[in-house]
Amino acid sequence: MSTxxxxxxxxxxxxxxxxxxDPENALDLPPAAVAALCDRRAGLxxxxxxxxxxxxAHPEARGMAAEAEWFMDYRNGDGSVAExxxxxxxxxxxxxxxxxxVTEGDLxxxxxxxxxxxxxxxxxDVTVGMGRALLPAGDIEVSVGEREWPARNxxxxxxxxxxxVADLDHAGDLYAPPSHAPAGAxxxxxxxxxxxxxxxxxxxxxxxxxxxxxxxxxxxxxCAVAVATARRDGLDPEATGTPATYTVDVPGGTLVITExxxxxxxxxxxxxxxxEGEFDSAWLEGVLA
Numbered sequence: 001m002s003t004x005x006x007x008x009x010x011x012x013x014x015x016x017x018x019x020x021x022d023p024e025n026a027l028d029l030p031p032a033a034v035a036a037l038c039d040r041r042a043g044l045x046x047x048x049x050x051x052x053x054x055x056x057a058h059p060e061a062r063g064m065a066a067e068a069e070w071f072m073d074y075r076n077g078d079g080s081v082a083e084x085x086x087x088x089x090x091x092x093x094x095x096x097x098x099x100x101x102v103t104e105g106d107l108x109x110x111x112x113x114x115x116x117x118x119x120x121x122x123x124x125d126v127t128v129g130m131g132r133a134l135l136p137a138g139d140i141e142v143s144v145g146e147r148e149w150p151a152r153n154x155x156x157x158x159x160x161x162x163x164x165v166a167d168l169d170h171a172g173d174l175y176a177p178p179s180h181a182p183a184g185a186x187x188x189x190x191x192x193x194x195x196x197x198x199x200x201x202x203x204x205x206x207x208x209x210x211x212x213x214x215x216x217x218x219x220x221x222x223c224a225v226a227v228a229t230a231r232r233d234g235l236d237p238e239a240t241g242t243p244a245t246y247t248v249d250v251p252g253g254t255l256v257i258t259e260x261x262x263x264x265x266x267x268x269x270x271x272x273x274x275x276e277g278e279f280d281s282a283w284l285e286g287v288l289a
Contacts (some may be wrong), residue, residue: 006076007037007044008095009275012087012126014060014216017093018046019273025057029073030061031079038077038285043287044279047215049072050086050092051103058207061110068108068115084113084157086219090126091239098273113157123242126271127136130162130220131157132263133182133227142192144172151180152228156265158210159190164232168196168206174214180198201227204249216252223265226257237261 005027008019018037020027029051038046050075055061061071072092074085089109096102097120104120117129134155142151142163147170149162161180165171170192171178178192189210198204205225207218215258226246235244237259245258255269 001125002280002285004278005281006278007276008194008273009044009046010050010091010094010271011252011257012144012217012219012271012274013250013269015048015085015087015218015250016046016094017048017050017088017091018044019050019052019091021052021095023052023054023057024044025053027051029075030288031075032081032288033284034075035077036284037262038079044139046171047077047209047212048082048088049077050088050095051075052095055110055135060112064110065116068110071100071110074111076209077213078211080211081112082158082211084111084130085118086128086130086156086221086223086267087217087269088219089118089128090219090267090269091117091273093126093128094105094271094273111157124270125268127266127268128219128268130223130265133224133259133265135227136229138182138185140185141181143172143181144174152231153185154224154225154228156220156223158220159188160184160193160221160225161186161190162195162228163195164195164229165196165235168194169206170194171208174206174208177208177210177230191218191224193218193225195225198247198249201229201245202247202249206251217250219255219267219269222231222248222250222255223257223267226258227265230259238263 055065149163
């Protein structure tokens with residue numbers, strides 16, 4: 001017998017997600033099911049899927065349940081599991097508010113990248129504490145077609161290669177992952193950001209997200225870009241004791257990224273719930289058959 005399964009759609013600077021509320025972790029969502037739901041022609045469509053589960057009900061999050069009631073079980077659009085998604089956390093928090101689980105103010109969200117602090121402001125913006133950036137040593141290069149650039153290796157709980165370019169069009173269509181070297185630098189794949197300057201502490205970027213292709217926005221990518229740009233500009237808040245704030249334009253809007261002297265990175269931007277409905281479990285079973 002088929003059942004009706006609730007879902008919502010939401011986006012953060014047009015990085016869009018299928019949201020599946022499942023507090024007790026009762027749904028089986030294998031990679032093929034996630035990919036089918038995220039399919040933009042035959043499914044609901046999204047860059048990724050936010051599986052909303054109580055931390056105590058999920059084996060990967062039980063250890064964080066004392067700090068955060070809710071776990072963002074995030075999946076890429078191809079069904080693969082990801083450690084973190086910055087825009088996803090903002091949309092996840094907006095869903096919790098929409099569903100009446102939380103109100104304006106502070107909350108904590110468990111992710112595979114650790115517990116993230118979130119603030120829902122009265123004006124609708126959501127700020128996420130994204131943790132510290134790690135800057136692994138070693139030279140990285142990325143390439144698209146005949147063009148090649150040096151890149152900064154930044155880890156935000158997931159891996160990023162940040163390349164500064166003369167023109168964002170030089171990144172090509174970004175359907176396929178840009179090449180990187182050395183080949184073993186990112187054994188699980190990498191998110192690649194291409195960056196141009198727009199003004200003082202103001203940049204614009206395009207991104208190929210691992211497992212999703214080019215997306216309209218990437219929260220962890222915007223954080224990685226802000227850190228890489230700060231270091232390029234000779235700014236290190238931990239050394240100077242002064243926060244560094246950058247405005248990062250993405251194709252879907254604008255994010256504001258602040259790196260504090262204690263190393264914590266805060267990302268502020270919008271998060272919107274655009275629709276909600278139900279899908280038939282029989283449809284999904286038929287896709288997977």
